[in-house]
Amino acid sequence: xKYRFIDHTADLAVEFFGKTxxxxxxxxxxxxxxxxxxxxxxxxxxxxxxxxxxxxAKDLSVLYIDFLREILFQININFRYFYNIEINKFSNxxxxxxxxxxxxxxxxxxxxxxxxxxxxxxxxxxxxxxxxVVTFDI
Amino acid sequence: MKYKDYEIxxxxxxxxxxxxxxxxxxxxRFYALESMLPQIIRDNALSQVVNVxxxxxxxxYSMAMPDIHYGYGFPIGGVAAFDLExxxxxxxxxxxxxxxxxxxxxxxxxxxDIKNKIPEIAQGFYEFVPSGIGSHGAIKRLNQxxxxxxxTKGAKWVIEQGYGEESDLEATESFGxxxxxxxxxxxxxxxxxxxxxxxxxGSGNHFVEIGVIDEVYDQNLANEFSxxxxxxxxxxxxxxxxFGYQICDDYLHLMVGQINKLPFSIPxxxxxxxxxxxxxxxxxxxxxxxxxxxxxxxxxVLMSLTNRALQKTLSISKSNLGFRxxxxxxxxxxxxxxxxxxxxxxxxxVHRKGATRSFGPHQSELAERFQKTGQxxxxxxxxxxxxxxxxxxxxxxxxxxxxxxxxAGRLMSRSAAKRKFNFNQVKNKLQNQGIVVxxxxxxxxxxxxxxxxxxxxxxxxxxxxxxLAKKVVRTRPLGVLKG
Numbered sequence: 001x002k003y004r005f006i007d008h009t010a011d012l013a014v015e016f017f018g019k020t021x022x023x024x025x026x027x028x029x030x031x032x033x034x035x036x037x038x039x040x041x042x043x044x045x046x047x048x049x050x051x052x053x054x055x056x057a058k059d060l061s062v063l064y065i066d067f068l069r070e071i072l073f074q075i076n077i078n079f080r081y082f083y084n085i086e087i088n089k090f091s092n093x094x095x096x097x098x099x100x101x102x103x104x105x106x107x108x109x110x111x112x113x114x115x116x117x118x119x120x121x122x123x124x125x126x127x128x129x130x131x132x133v134v135t136f137d138i
Numbered sequence: 139m140k141y142k143d144y145e146i147x148x149x150x151x152x153x154x155x156x157x158x159x160x161x162x163x164x165x166x167r168f169y170a171l172e173s174m175l176p177q178i179i180r181d182n183a184l185s186q187v188v189n190v191x192x193x194x195x196x197x198x199y200s201m202a203m204p205d206i207h208y209g210y211g212f213p214i215g216g217v218a219a220f221d222l223e224x225x226x227x228x229x230x231x232x233x234x235x236x237x238x239x240x241x242x243x244x245x246x247x248x249x250x251d252i253k254n255k256i257p258e259i260a261q262g263f264y265e266f267v268p269s270g271i272g273s274h275g276a277i278k279r280l281n282q283x284x285x286x287x288x289x290t291k292g293a294k295w296v297i298e299q300g301y302g303e304e305s306d307l308e309a310t311e312s313f314g315x316x317x318x319x320x321x322x323x324x325x326x327x328x329x330x331x332x333x334x335x336x337x338x339x340g341s342g343n344h345f346v347e348i349g350v351i352d353e354v355y356d357q358n359l360a361n362e363f364s365x366x367x368x369x370x371x372x373x374x375x376x377x378x379x380x381f382g383y384q385i386c387d388d389y390l391h392l393m394v395g396q397i398n399k400l401p402f403s404i405p406x407x408x409x410x411x412x413x414x415x416x417x418x419x420x421x422x423x424x425x426x427x428x429x430x431x432x433x434x435x436x437x438x439v440l441m442s443l444t445n446r447a448l449q450k451t452l453s454i455s456k457s458n459l460g461f462r463x464x465x466x467x468x469x470x471x472x473x474x475x476x477x478x479x480x481x482x483x484x485x486x487x488v489h490r491k492g493a494t495r496s497f498g499p500h501q502s503e504l505a506e507r508f509q510k511t512g513q514x515x516x517x518x519x520x521x522x523x524x525x526x527x528x529x530x531x532x533x534x535x536x537x538x539x540x541x542x543x544x545x546a547g548r549l550m551s552r553s554a555a556k557r558k559f560n561f562n563q564v565k566n567k568l569q570n571q572g573i574v575v576x577x578x579x580x581x582x583x584x585x586x587x588x589x590x591x592x593x594x595x596x597x598x599x600x601x602x603x604x605x606l607a608k609k610v611v612r613t614r615p616l617g618v619l620k621g
Contacts, residue, residue, distance in 0.1 A: 106272045114383050115234045118407035119210030135210045137234045
């Protein structure tokens with residue numbers, strides 16, 4: 001399971017999973033595309049592009065949120081459905097990635113997500129699986 | 139009564155207090171009827187009120203209004219005021235949708251004039267008002283200079299472009315403009331997002347509603363505002379769109395990056411903040427003011443489009459329609475205001491997140507026409523039930539830094555709503571009540587179903603009992619456009 005929804009009174013909370021920290025990051029970004037466009041990658045066939053991104057932060061949790069913030073910006077502004085992420089460099093405070101996407105249209109957005117919050121951020125490891133609960137403003 | 143490890147004391151019928159404990163610098167106070175307490179406690183929003191009470195420079199109490207519910211960082215319905223010298227400013231205490239707010243307009247029409255035309259009126263709103271995800275286009279795409287004019291002049295700029303009257307500014311909180319706005323503090327990303335969204339409704343809980351006054355509580359005040367039973371009114375609810383969101387996001391990111399440099403700890407990174415009198419604090423306040431002005435411009439255009447839609451649909455002239463703004467309030471904002479602390483007047487940074495200003499009579503910030511009455515306070519319910527027009531009181535100035543509730547407050551998560559209800563169910567239920575709804579997104583209608591909100595009548599009762607605002611009229615919806 002890459003993600004599941006958690007009840008939140010006003011907004012949207014999602015728990016993401018990964019067998020490694022890197023996989024958690026990648027799954028979160030790809031799942032975000034899936035949630036927003038309400039489509040799995042196999043259902044999308046459109047113009048392909050690639051973008052190189054880099055991030056740095058004081059700690060891993062903030063790095064994670066800042067990464068998702070940028071992914072969300074690319075989805076919302078450029079309608080990019082991310083289907084693959086290559087991690088070139090990764091540490092608790094820095095990451096360099098190549099992100100591969102299909103370019104879709106505004107009218108393909110099924111679930112609007114307006115912002116990624118820093119609310120109660122933290123990455124856990126339980127029974128060998130990494131997870132994080134992210135609260136989104138909708 | 140207990141909430142986790144905290145005691146809840148009853149101060150009066152609608153006022154409750156959690157005494158200081160642990161890292162709390164002040165007590166927490168929340169306003170609610172006793173019957174609302176079990177749900178408030180279950181929702182866990184009180185933990186967020188307690189967290190806010192730990193922030194430096196906070197004055198008197200960390201407060202929450204009866205429409206309180208769990209948010210992120212600050213609770214929705216939260217009010218907190220901070221000393222400018224030693225206190226903080228927090229984007230999370232304002233919210234992402236900076237100056238999300240609502241305006242209430244009167245018309246010359248009575249229910250009998252339009253009762254057979256509601257579907258056409260709702261369709262007219264749908265055709266005239268850009269709404270839904272990513273909606274754009276009401277005002278042509280701005281150039282950089284024009285966008286900066288919107289940021290600095292707010293509602294006044296769009297009035298100069300032909301949307302509404304100069305007199306609308308007196309009926310707008312802060313006269314539709316915060317003078318602290320400085321476009322230099324706004325990022326290129328935010329500017330890019332704001333270029334083509336002025337005059338767009340957006341999505342989620344934003345709406346345009348046509349309704350009718352079905353109850354008058356204070357005839358004198360109703361007369362002052364030219365309102366009467368069976369008179370038709372319009373409400374518009376929207377905010378600063380992607381522009382405001384990006385500003386909040388930008389500055390939260392900067393403040394989170396500096397959390398380790400703060401001389402105090404914060405219990406939740408979404409409460410990231412900075413001293414008000416720091417460069418970052420000042421920069422945020424100036425950028426936030428730009429977003430506030432953008433939102434006032436936005437609502438001014440939306441109101442004007444709604445006015446035009448009605449004129450066209452009903453084939454009625456502007457003067458016969460008599461469409462006029464009663465008041466516009468914001469409910470996600472930080473303002474520098476003068477308030478008395480222990481008898482001494484101080485400048486404070488008052489954060490209202492899902493809370494409305496409710497200044498009473500004789501407040502110098504209000505236009506002349508509201509000096510006798512106090513400012514109008516608009517409390518929209520959900521789309522299936524009543525909304526209220528109230529007025530602020532001097533009691534609210536003493537009790538809550540001139541603040542009260544902003545709406546009904548959510549009861550149920552959006553996911554739970556989608557599990558429990560479906561589009562046809564909600565639409566049919568509303569139709570059976572005689573309410574016509576145009577919803578651009580099917581999911582929105584379900585997520586915003588009336589059953590997902592608290593009873594706004596209870597919320598209004600609580601603020602009335604606590605003396606924070608006084609009821610003037612109640613309305614019920616006839617037709618709604620949702621994004």
